[in-house]
Amino acid sequence: MPALSNDQADFARAIVLGLDLSPQAHAVCPKYRVATAMAVYHNNYRGNLHDTLASAYPVTEQLVGKDFFRVLTKQFIEQYPSRSGNLHHYGAEMADFIADFEPAQSLVYLSDVAALEWACHRAYFAEDEATLDVSGLSKVPAENYADLVIHTHPACHMVRSIYPIAAIWNAHQPGANSDFHIDLDSGSSNALVSRKENTVMVTELTEAGATWLQSIRSGAPLGEATSGVLERYPDFNLNTALLNLLEQGVLADFTLENMP
Amino acid sequence: MARPVTHALPCTGGIGLRAPHYRQVLDRLPRLGWVEVHSENFFGGGAPLSTLLRVREHYPVSLHGVGMGLASTTPLDKAHLSALHRLCDAVKPAAISEHLSWNSAAGMVINDLLPFPYTQEALSHVATRIEQVQEELGRQLLVENLSSYLSFAHSEMTEGAFLAELTQRTGCGILFDVENLYVNACNLGVDAKAFIKAIPAEAVKEYHLAGYSVRDGCLVDTHDHPVCPEVWEMYEFALQHIGPRPTLIEWDSDIPPLPVLMGEAAKAQQRLEICYACAE
Numbered sequence: 413m414p415a416l417s418n419d420q421a422d423f424a425r426a427i428v429l430g431l432d433l434s435p436q437a438h439a440v441c442p443k444y445r446v447a448t449a450m451a452v453y454h455n456n457y458r459g460n461l462h463d464t465l466a467s468a469y470p471v472t473e474q475l476v477g478k479d480f481f482r483v484l485t486k487q488f489i490e491q492y493p494s495r496s497g498n499l500h501h502y503g504a505e506m507a508d509f510i511a512d513f514e515p516a517q518s519l520v521y522l523s524d525v526a527a528l529e530w531a532c533h534r535a536y537f538a539e540d541e542a543t544l545d546v547s548g549l550s551k552v553p554a555e556n557y558a559d560l561v562i563h564t565h566p567a568c569h570m571v572r573s574i575y576p577i578a579a580i581w582n583a584h585q586p587g588a589n590s591d592f593h594i595d596l597d598s599g600s601s602n603a604l605v606s607r608k609e610n611t612v613m614v615t616e617l618t619e620a621g622a623t624w625l626q627s628i629r630s631g632a633p634l635g636e637a638t639s640g641v642l643e644r645y646p647d648f649n650l651n652t653a654l655l656n657l658l659e660q661g662v663l664a665d666f667t668l669e670n671m672p
Numbered sequence: 673m674a675r676p677v678t679h680a681l682p683c684t685g686g687i688g689l690r691a692p693h694y695r696q697v698l699d700r701l702p703r704l705g706w707v708e709v710h711s712e713n714f715f716g717g718g719a720p721l722s723t724l725l726r727v728r729e730h731y732p733v734s735l736h737g738v739g740m741g742l743a744s745t746t747p748l749d750k751a752h753l754s755a756l757h758r759l760c761d762a763v764k765p766a767a768i769s770e771h772l773s774w775n776s777a778a779g780m781v782i783n784d785l786l787p788f789p790y791t792q793e794a795l796s797h798v799a800t801r802i803e804q805v806q807e808e809l810g811r812q813l814l815v816e817n818l819s820s821y822l823s824f825a826h827s828e829m830t831e832g833a834f835l836a837e838l839t840q841r842t843g844c845g846i847l848f849d850v851e852n853l854y855v856n857a858c859n860l861g862v863d864a865k866a867f868i869k870a871i872p873a874e875a876v877k878e879y880h881l882a883g884y885s886v887r888d889g890c891l892v893d894t895h896d897h898p899v900c901p902e903v904w905e906m907y908e909f910a911l912q913h914i915g916p917r918p919t920l921i922e923w924d925s926d927i928p929p930l931p932v933l934m935g936e937a938a939k940a941q942q943r944l945e946i947c948y949a950c951a952e
Binding site: 415416419420423425427438439440441443446449450453456460461464495496497498499528536537540566608611612637 | 687712713715716717718719720721722738739740741743744745752755774775776777778779780781782783784786788789791793794797821822823824825826858859860861887888889890892
């Protein structure tokens with residue numbers, strides 16, 4: 413497929429970089445210049461990606477304002493071409509990009525907010541999966557509890573930050589109180605993203621709860637995860653943590669370690 | 673003329689269902705012949721899929737893909753195709769369509785519908801890809817003619833002949849977008865009547881109608897206006913030569929209130945009815 417393949421590669425680069433097509437493309441426009449057609453493709457390309465980023469990062473856009481967000485997305489789009497025919501995959505690198513984006517350095521929390529927004533975006537489109545069946549859990553003999561490996565729902569994510577990102581996110585949702593004032597000294601945030609009845613939510617976990625969930629998510633069995641947390645946080649209450657996570661639909665199925 | 677029964681979409685006017693109207697449609701259940709959605713917006717689970725499954729309880733649904741890149745020369749995205757397959761299994765759509773365009777090259781994806789020269793080389797390539805998709809999905813794919821802002825001097829055939837040959841080689845159907853043809857006629861001097869006569873009528877399973885914008889003398893397929901009188905006229909010509917088929921109003925930007933869309937669909941419906949009346 414050399415001819416078609418080479419033509420398309422040249423065409424793609426011209427669109428992305430906003431260049432003219434080379435004469436070898438043999439492009440023809442009887443009514444206007446080829447450059448006009450290429451400008452339409454270039455603007456479509458940039459416009460689609462900008463709109464996609466604006467829809468995945470609405471809080472980031474609110475925090476920096478529409479004009480600044482446009483400057484930011486322009487540079488992001490130049491740095492990161494799309495890699496998927498599904499536009500909902502576009503924009504994964506935004507948190508890292510913002511961390512290095514010089515004009516946004518004064519908004520120290522912005523990168524972490526963007527990471528949280530990407531987690532929410534993924535949670536929104538995540539596959540469906542049944543949540544933990546408590547009656548099934550009750551059939552597990554007590555002596556095997558320590559070996560339980562609990563899996564989290566595909567829509568579950570955790571984003572930890574030294575800034576109050578969960579509070580910032582919730583304050584910028586439709587219908588939230590607009591008088592919100594960001595107190596950056598209000599402490600760190602263990603933002604838990606979950607999906608309940610198909611609504612994506614962001615809540616806070618305690619340090620102990622977040623440490624436990626992180627351990628569970630990395631595949632640690634219940635006994636190991638819990639004893640690890642209890643060493644550092646003697647007040648950790650497993651029952652309360654489990655009930656809280658069950659309530660939020662974070663826990664999916666479970667398996668018993670060392671058993672088929 | 674008997675109403676076609678070979679296709680599961682009703683031969684009526686339908687609308688492109690977009691997010692601003694989900695709630696109203698599900699709460700009020702307005703009389704819509706059928707609806708079409710963009711497949712990629714429903715990949716995965718959660719609210720999007722759940723909404724579509726509820727819509728599906730009340731209306732025939734057509735899945736219209738914008739991201740497969742049938743004419744790309746990069747390998748077919750298997751994950752994308754599997755996601756579409758899972759969606760089809762869940763929704764059991766009345767029709768599935770993609771565009772006669774490419775979107776991926778040189779390690780990048782251009783999330784647009786891009787033109788290519790209609791050569792023999794491209795024909796065998798696209799035919800192979802359509803076969804791959806149809807095999808994976810286990811059903812016929814409808815392929816939509818493209819709106820284009822430029823053409824290629826080294827094309828060896830017209831888009832109409834290219835599509836006709838694709839239906840022969842792969843058994844795919846045609847989604848005939850009348851507005852795309854109008855855009856090509858204005859931008860590129862494509863002979864619209866010759867196109868309509870070139871594509872096999874029995875392969876055409878669906879029409880699209882939409883509005884466009886103009887930038888620097890170039891008609892751009894923006895789907896942000898009502899259907900213009902010239903496109904209605906071209907649609908009427910197509911109805912005479914090809915026959916009545918399910919007809920969709922597409923509106924993707926500056927989306928108007930639902931009644932406006934329903935009004936446009938009713939205009940298509942009226943023309944379909946006239947077409948039946950004259951033929952019977």
